[in-house]
Amino acid sequence: MPISLGPFAGRGITELARDLRAGRTTSAELTELALDAIARLDQQLNAFVTVDADGARAAARRADGELAEGADRGHLHGVPVGVKDLIMVAGLPVTMGSRHFAGHVAETDAECVTRLRRAGAVIVGTTTTHEFAYGPTGDRSATGPSRNPHDPARMSGGSSGGSAAAVAAGLVPLALGTDTGGSVRIPAALCGVAGFKPAYGAIPADGVFPLSRTLDHVGVLAGDERDCLLAYRLLAATAPAEGGHPESGADHGTPAGPPGDAGAARVAWLDPTGLFACDARVVSAVRAAAGPLEEVRLPAGIAGELRETYSAVQSAETAAVHAGRLAEAPELFDPEVLERLRVAFEMPGWRYVRAMDERSRLAEIVGALFDRHDVLALPTVPLTAPPLDRRETRLGGETVAVRAALLALTSPWNVLGLPALTVPAGTVDGLPVGLQLVCPPGREHLLFAAAARRPAPHRAAAPGRDVQP
Amino acid sequence: MPISLGPFAGRGITELARDLRAGRTTSAELTELALDAIARLDQQLNAFVTVDADGARAAARRADGELAEGADRGHLHGVPVGVKDLIMVAGLPVTMGSRHFAGHVAETDAECVTRLRRAGAVIVGTTTTHEFAYGPTGDRSATGPSRNPHDPARMSGGSSGGSAAAVAAGLVPLALGTDTGGSVRIPAALCGVAGFKPAYGAIPADGVFPLSRTLDHVGVLAGDERDCLLAYRLLAATAPAEGGHPESGADHGTPAGPPGDAGAARVAWLDPTGLFACDARVVSAVRAAAGPLEEVRLPAGIAGELRETYSAVQSAETAAVHAGRLAEAPELFDPEVLERLRVAFEMPGWRYVRAMDERSRLAEIVGALFDRHDVLALPTVPLTAPPLDRRETRLGGETVAVRAALLALTSPWNVLGLPALTVPAGTVDGLPVGLQLVCPPGREHLLFAAAARRPAPHRAAAPGRDVQP
Structure with a gap:
């Protein structure tokens, strides 16, 4: 295959x-x-x-x-x-x-x-x-x-x-x-x-x-x-x-930033099911790749607020980019992209203004997770690659939109502007899964150090083989 | 009266x-x-x-x-x-x-x-x-x-x-x-x-x-x-x-900023009819108060863009402030305010995003007027005080909305965040008119110096009397 x-x-x-x-x-x-x-x-x-x-x-x-x-x-x-x-x-x-x-x-x-x-x-x-x-x-x-x-x-x-x-x-x-x-x-x-x-x-x-x-x-x-x-x-x-x-010499694969504390990253496991429905086998594979870690959760309600904020900001800003094309030549868009753009055009301005405020508030709330940890670990995507053109799937007992599922564990870090790395974390049914590591700006060296420290058996990379860097 | x-x-x-x-x-x-x-x-x-x-x-x-x-x-x-x-x-x-x-x-x-x-x-x-x-x-x-x-x-x-x-x-x-x-x-x-x-x-x-x-x-x-x-x-x-x-002593009424060039303000008259319909008698009175000045105009189309930008930004931001009240107790608003809020709620997010971009572009265009002048002079309002509750009026041969007329000469400087001063500039039919002076941030001392230099006979202030500062 x-x-x-x-x-x-x-x-x-x-x-x-x-x-x-x-x-x-x-x-x-x-x-x-x-x-x-x-x-x-x-x-x-x-x-x-x-x-x-x-x-x-x-x-x-x-x-x-x-x-x-x-x-x-x-x-x-x-x-x-x-x-x-x-x-x-x-x-x-x-x-x-x-x-x-x-x-x-x-x-x-x-x-x-x-x-x-x-x-x-x-x-x-x-x-x-x-x-x-x-x-x-x-x-x-x-x-x-x-x-x-x-x-x-x-x-x-x-x-x-x-x-x-x-x-x-x-x-x-x-x-x-x-x-x-x-x-x-x-x-x-x-x-x-x-x-x-x-x-x-x-x-x-x-x-x-x-x-x-x-x-x-x-x-x-x-x-x-x-x-x-x-x-x-x-x-x-x-x-x-x-x-x-x-x-x-010093730059061969060593992390950026202060070299002294590169090995001292305090990493926590962020429970991904607090963000979205997840394939339990994906979570299990990624967690094994991450190694034993203290577990933390987002405060109640924050996942939904992160998603809504992402949607409001992205919709208004994307519609602003494409207003001229939508008015003049809508037929040139792919139909699915066109449909999404039309929805984005309906996002009210006041919701955008509020969402931009929310970002500061959410940054403070999520930032508190980094008081005791340098890096959060979670799956990058809560499922393995779906077939082309698939738009709905079953995940954690629910029927979910593939697009929402794919974005669910990554988009929060765009809302907050945080550095985020994905590294190979083995396979489920022969398909790759990713371990995502997130940190506050300025702690990138700890992020890369944490990635380098993960157990070797879980580093599947290219198709059909394991690569041990 | x-x-x-x-x-x-x-x-x-x-x-x-x-x-x-x-x-x-x-x-x-x-x-x-x-x-x-x-x-x-x-x-x-x-x-x-x-x-x-x-x-x-x-x-x-x-x-x-x-x-x-x-x-x-x-x-x-x-x-x-x-x-x-x-x-x-x-x-x-x-x-x-x-x-x-x-x-x-x-x-x-x-x-x-x-x-x-x-x-x-x-x-x-x-x-x-x-x-x-x-x-x-x-x-x-x-x-x-x-x-x-x-x-x-x-x-x-x-x-x-x-x-x-x-x-x-x-x-x-x-x-x-x-x-x-x-x-x-x-x-x-x-x-x-x-x-x-x-x-x-x-x-x-x-x-x-x-x-x-x-x-x-x-x-x-x-x-x-x-x-x-x-x-x-x-x-x-x-x-x-x-x-x-x-x-x-030094602070008695002298302008802020470098005292040396306080008298050297280069002031231009900005033709207000390029911004909105004006009462010719108001323009004439204010221009007399400003004294003889070189005249400048906004580039074509900019006045409309300033108004649209103002409207998009203000609508979205105001609606964001009042979303909860509008949903929960709309009946507590004055009916006219409520109607305006309902319209503001319809402002699309993409127009707000574009308007925020426009502000930078307009700031550059209008900023070019300040290459050769420190201060722009124009009327503050293109008409005298209308009767209470009046919502339409004739101005420069057109029927215009009172609200739009009142805001037309002042709101551009909010869009651009520029310092703007109004000073009494005489009366028309016994009603006061204002001379507006606008400058880039950092030239406030020249703005106040220009105000102080205007011809004394045109400084009407309190009702029924002239005040000579």
């Missing part, structure tokens, strides 16, 4: 960086491996929208030249990456997964792409997004649904479904995504890779097509948490040196 | 401060003058809602005691003031002009009241507000309409109508108001006094019942611009000393 894997499955950025500097490979070679794998394998996945073979080869030659001259840009130097198809890459088509932007070409690089290039990364192409990033299923896009490498009949999840599928299938070792309610973490979890949504604003969203401006985050997807951290540090850094260099 | 005047008509704060320190009067005496004038004259005006004779007398005794001991709190020390009936004064009823708050007593002082008390002011009572400050006419209030001292059959304007009428009739030399779209400046202009709405946030709004949080400003009303400036400096100051003392 799982597809065959590409060359980067189980071959992470740290290893690639070492091989490049030891002369065991070149960026040109890695780029050809990526292009070849995409050509061979992506028909089953539809992870990529546009492949820029010429641009990638040119970037790889430059990267090899610079490395040969000793001009080392750090861990991503010469590494092939994919970029979600709503992040501007100058000169490449950018469709937002929508017929509204068929044939549209980006004129300038998004800020995160500028930073990728500055770090020497080789952009091989753009990855499938749910139309306008407006959906966590990944199966409504003018460029077709992205598919799950563990079972191409199932959802990749979304909206950064192409990025997750591309990394999970080993087509590239790293991809950029965006996350408004879980759009990096949901597909990462369903496809069995790691995904990191930093604190709000930590990676600038300039040049990224908006979904909901105060909830939108730029994030990264990679094979494991170490590679997410490496990429995050380079993308969040305002100067190249801040990202660290592969030769400096 | 005009009512008889109270003891503070033409007797401003600077004069009172000198008299108090020269032993020519006491705070107790001034307070009795105010209480007596209110008792005698306010039945015609309805400027006051609650008079706190005991509290005022006690405060006056304290003020006299402190001054006798040489503890001088500055220009407001011992001066009687009125406070709009939606600004919390601990222990006093605060009704917001609404039956929803009949009998409600404030538990703590608003921050601006704390600062008033710190400055030694004597609070004699609360002044009439349009219900929930939601209207510029001043004639819809559970505590009755406030009336214009120049003609009690006419509107005071609103929503700070009681404060304007109280100052114009000489009942108190100073009153606090709030200004969301012109609620300080409109009644000040219609009643013939000065009113200053500082930059957004310059006087904290904590403890003030909100109308529209991002448009609400706390402001001051007094006989002339010098008294507005004195009060503003004490209320905006975070420490008592910043307000300056009457004995220091």
Whole structure:
């Protein structure tokens, strides 16, 4: 059932960086491996929208030249990456997964792409997004649904479904995504890779097509948490040196922040059933992956308030983005996306104003959970990847909407702007599940330390194999 | 037609401060003058809602005691003031002009009241507000309409109508108001006094019942611009000393900010007909009061965008404040206020989101007018005070809504958060008109300097007489 894997499955950025500097490979070679794998394998996945073979080869030659001259840009130097198809890459088509932007070409690089290039990364192409990033299923896009490498009949999840599928299938070792309610973490979890949504604003969203401006985050997807951290540090850094260099030793996979307390993260298990109905087998697998932890719960009523707040904010902000298109060419939207937009247009202004107030109040209430703990652990998604186009499912004895279920455990952290990481946490019926770790801004080093500490047997990653980083 | 005047008509704060320190009067005496004038004259005006004779007398005794001991709190020390009936004064009823708050007593002082008390002011009572400050006419209030001292059959304007009428009739030399779209400046202009709405946030709004949080400003009303400036400096100051003392000389009526360039304000006339239909006689009178000035215009279309932006922001934010009351006890609202609230509830969230974006764009466009000028001059209101309850009028050949006309020249500066001052600028048919001066934050000293420089013959102030400051 799982597809065959590409060359980067189980071959992470740290290893690639070492091989490049030891002369065991070149960026040109890695780029050809990526292009070849995409050509061979992506028909089953539809992870990529546009492949820029010429641009990638040119970037790889430059990267090899610079490395040969000793001009080392750090861990991503010469590494092939994919970029979600709503992040501007100058000169490449950018469709937002929508017929509204068929044939549209980006004129300038998004800020995160500028930073990728500055770090020497080789952009091989753009990855499938749910139309306008407006959906966590990944199966409504003018460029077709992205598919799950563990079972191409199932959802990749979304909206950064192409990025997750591309990394999970080993087509590239790293991809950029965006996350408004879980759009990096949901597909990462369903496809069995790691995904990191930093604190709000930590990676600038300039040049990224908006979904909901105060909830939108730029994030990264990679094979494991170490590679997410490496990429995050380079993308969040305002100067190249801040990202660290592969030769400096100290930066090989160690967390950001004060190194002294990296192992001292106080982690609590947040009962996910207080947020939404959950598949008990998913909860059990993820909890085992998290190891023994003290359990905490959200105060009564807070889960519902987080969901309502998310909905009010996202609806008003998304409708504001699409008002012109809805009035002028509604027929160009996918019907499901159109229906959701029409509902979003009905969100009253006063509810938006109240929801923005609620965010401060909820931040205080949830923030109290971090008085005694640095990191909260919970499943990323309360179920495994549903079949493509599935819209309702049974979960914990209830019939629930697939979309609501997918978003339920991730969107609260967008409302609050908190850093949240998903890492592979084994499988249920052969399908990946994700362990989500959440922390207050400033404690990211503890978040990554907690991820690195989890018991090894539970780290399933790429389809059909376990990767031990 | 005009009512008889109270003891503070033409007797401003600077004069009172000198008299108090020269032993020519006491705070107790001034307070009795105010209480007596209110008792005698306010039945015609309805400027006051609650008079706190005991509290005022006690405060006056304290003020006299402190001054006798040489503890001088500055220009407001011992001066009687009125406070709009939606600004919390601990222990006093605060009704917001609404039956929803009949009998409600404030538990703590608003921050601006704390600062008033710190400055030694004597609070004699609360002044009439349009219900929930939601209207510029001043004639819809559970505590009755406030009336214009120049003609009690006419509107005071609103929503700070009681404060304007109280100052114009000489009942108190100073009153606090709030200004969301012109609620300080409109009644000040219609009643013939000065009113200053500082930059957004310059006087904290904590403890003030909100109308529209991002448009609400706390402001001051007094006989002339010098008294507005004195009060503003004490209320905006975070420490008592910043307000300056009457004995220091340098602070007697000189503007805030760098003294060197106070006379060098570059003032332009902003053509008000680019904003709204205007009574030509009002424009002519105000322009004469402003003196000869270079004329500038808003770029085409901007006036309409400013109005739409104001409406979207104000509607959503006001509806958010009143959602609970509208659901639970709509019958307690004045019918006109209720009708406006129902319309406000329909404002879609996406339009609010867009309007908040527009504010930044409009700030840039209008900001360009300040590249070559420090201050813009225009009428405060494009007509004189209409009769109470009048809702439509002829203006510049059109039939217009009175509410829209009253707000048209003031609300743009709330959208942009700019400091705006109104000063008396003569009369038309015996009714006052106001000259409005607007500047970017940081140039307030030039604004007040420009006001002080205007030709003396055009400075009509209290009803029935001219005051030459």
